[in-house]
Amino acid sequence: MNEFPGxxxxxxTGYDNYFEDFAxxxxxxxxxxxxxxxxxxxxxxxxxxxxxxxxxNEDGMKDHPIGQRIVFGGVTxxxxxxxxxxxxxxxxxxxxxxxxxxxxxxxxxxxxxxxxTEVRDLSDTGPDSGTVVFHHWGVNQRGEVVFEVDRSxxxxxxxxxxxxxxxxxxxxxx
Amino acid sequence: xxxxxxxxxxxxxxxxxxxxxxxxxxxxxxxxxxxESDAVAFNSLTLGYNPLYVNDEYAREIGHPRxxxxxxxxxxxxxxxxxEDTSEKNGGAFLSVEYVSFLEPVYPxxxxxxxxxVHQVRESKSRPMNGIVTWHTHGRNQHGTRVLEFSxxxxxQRRSEAR
Numbered sequence: 001m002n003e004f005p006g007x008x009x010x011x012x013t014g015y016d017n018y019f020e021d022f023a024x025x026x027x028x029x030x031x032x033x034x035x036x037x038x039x040x041x042x043x044x045x046x047x048x049x050x051x052x053x054x055x056x057n058e059d060g061m062k063d064h065p066i067g068q069r070i071v072f073g074g075v076t077x078x079x080x081x082x083x084x085x086x087x088x089x090x091x092x093x094x095x096x097x098x099x100x101x102x103x104x105x106x107x108x109x110x111x112x113x114x115x116x117t118e119v120r121d122l123s124d125t126g127p128d129s130g131t132v133v134f135h136h137w138g139v140n141q142r143g144e145v146v147f148e149v150d151r152s153x154x155x156x157x158x159x160x161x162x163x164x165x166x167x168x169x170x171x172x173x174x
Numbered sequence: 175x176x177x178x179x180x181x182x183x184x185x186x187x188x189x190x191x192x193x194x195x196x197x198x199x200x201x202x203x204x205x206x207x208x209x210e211s212d213a214v215a216f217n218s219l220t221l222g223y224n225p226l227y228v229n230d231e232y233a234r235e236i237g238h239p240r241x242x243x244x245x246x247x248x249x250x251x252x253x254x255x256x257x258e259d260t261s262e263k264n265g266g267a268f269l270s271v272e273y274v275s276f277l278e279p280v281y282p283x284x285x286x287x288x289x290x291x292v293h294q295v296r297e298s299k300s301r302p303m304n305g306i307v308t309w310h311t312h313g314r315n316q317h318g319t320r321v322l323e324f325s326x327x328x329x330x331q332r333r334s335e336a337r
Contacts, residue, residue, distance in 0.1 A: 006235040012225050013232075032221070040219045047215065048247070048254030049206060051187070052262045060264070073268040074250040075220075081246060082220035089224055093236050094276070095245045097322075101271035156236075 007159055010166030014090035018158040019130040022119050030083050030115040033141075037109055040079060041071040050074070071107040076147050080138030083115035088134050089153045096131065096152040105146040112141040120150060129154050188262035190333035191305035194292050200259040202288040206251050208243050210282040216247040242279035248286065248322055249274055252313035255288035260309050261328040269306070272325040278315070285316040293325065304329035 005011035009018070034040075045055040053060055055072045062068075089095070107113070121133035132155050138147035217228050222244045225232040233241040261268065280286065294308040307330050312323035 004231050004235065006225070006229075006232040012229060034221065044216065044219060044250065045254070047212060048250040049204060049257075050250070050254035051258045052264075054264050064264070072250075074246075074253055078216070078220040078222070078246045078250065082222045085222055085224055092224060092226065094279075097273065097275040098271070099273045101274075103268050103270065106267075 005164065008164045008166075009158065009162055011164075014086065015165065015167055017087060017089075017155070018091050019122070019132065019155045020158050022122060022132050022155070024119050024122055026119040028084075028087055028117045030087055030117065032083055033112045033114045034079055034083060035110065035112045036071050036075070036079065036107060038069075041069065041075050041109065044075045044078070045072045048074070066106055066108065068108055071109070071111070073103040073147070076103065076107045076113065076138060077101060077149065079113050080115045080136055080147050081149070081151065083113065083138075084117050084134070084136050088117055088132075088136075088151075089155065091156045092153045093129055093156055094154040096154060098149045098151040101147070101149040103147055105140065105144045107140065107146050111146075113146065114139045125154065127157075129156050131155075188258060189260075189330075190263060191295075191307065191330040192333050194295050194305075194307050194330070196292050196295055198292040200256070200290045202255045202259055202290065204255055205285055205287040206255060207285045208247065208251060208280060208282060212247060213241070213243050213282055216250075217244055220244075220246070222246065238279065238281075240281060242281055243284070245276040245280070245322065248276070248280040248313065249324065251286055252288045252311060252322060253324070253326065255286070255313075256290050256309070256311050260290060260307070260311075260326075261330065263331040266304060266329040266331055269327045269329060272308070272327065274322060274324040276322050278319055278321045280315065280321050284321075286313050286321065288313050298329060301329055304331055306330070 009015045042056045116137040118135045120135045123131045125131045227244045230240045290309045290311040293310045308327045
């Protein structure tokens with residue numbers, strides 16, 4: 001047996017989010033939120049060399065209608081997809097890409113983002129994996145949709161040999 | 175005494191709406207070698223804990239030589255490199271990305287460059303201060319292989335509205 005339990009369900013990746021576990025129309029509310037600060041926005045914006053200083057010059061934004069730095073939409077997108085990632089793509093073998101990404105509401109430092117997902121499409125694409133299209137919504141602390149996307153991911157099928165699999169913790173509705 | 179900023183002519187950056195026309199191309203400046211520290215910082219700050227991107231042993235089990243860079247970091251880097259030539263003008267909101275295709279994995283140590291063609295230029299009915307521009311951008315690695323491509327649309331400030 002392999003020393004490293006990477007492919008055994010429930011060890012390194014999730015137990016219940018293989019290709020077979022998804023059905024079109026399923027909806028998920030992801031458990032964690034993340035408050036966006038300059039750590040996410042300014043660091044990532046500067047790291048990827050996005051030179052638009054509306055994202056990192058507070059003084060320069062004082063006459064702008066928003067009146068403060070605006071979070072780079074790419075950072076908003078990455079955080080929302082990150083919040084959805086454990087549940088939707090822990091068993092992904094590749095990200096194919098995405099379509100229809102819309103940035104609907106400006107995000108500023110101090111806003112908190114939450115992620116919501118609906119399974120939109122499933123297709124059989126190979127013996128070991130299938131393609132799942134997720135629609136993700138990013139929602140702020142006021143319940144406004146700030147971001148939407150249709151994201152296509154290649155997700156592994158449940159391995160035939162599940163010896164040693166570890167089921168998830170009991171869930172409660174509390 | 176206040177520093178006389180007006181004594182210094184501005185070294186201008188970025189383009190106004192009027193300067194874009196369909197078919198124009200840009201090979202953007204700088205390029206960027208994506209490092210392990212970029213990958214770690216990005217995955218940590220975005221909770222991108224997919225084991226494919228944070229666990230080399232797991233990545234090897236599914237056929238990679240090591241963990242690839244999170245493709246969203248590669249996407250943001252290509253987008254970031256394109257900004258000065260495309261959407262840097264203040265007042266131009268980032269509206270949408272029509273599509274992104276991740277074509278090849280990017281590994282720490284790969285060097286990415288960004289290249290853009292202006293796809294569409296149009297008026298904004300609701301925001302007369304701005305126009306709307308759609309760009310098609312792709313990223314290449316050091317071997318010249320296309321690693322990702324996307325279409326992006328922004329509001330862009332008009333010269334006539336510049337303050």
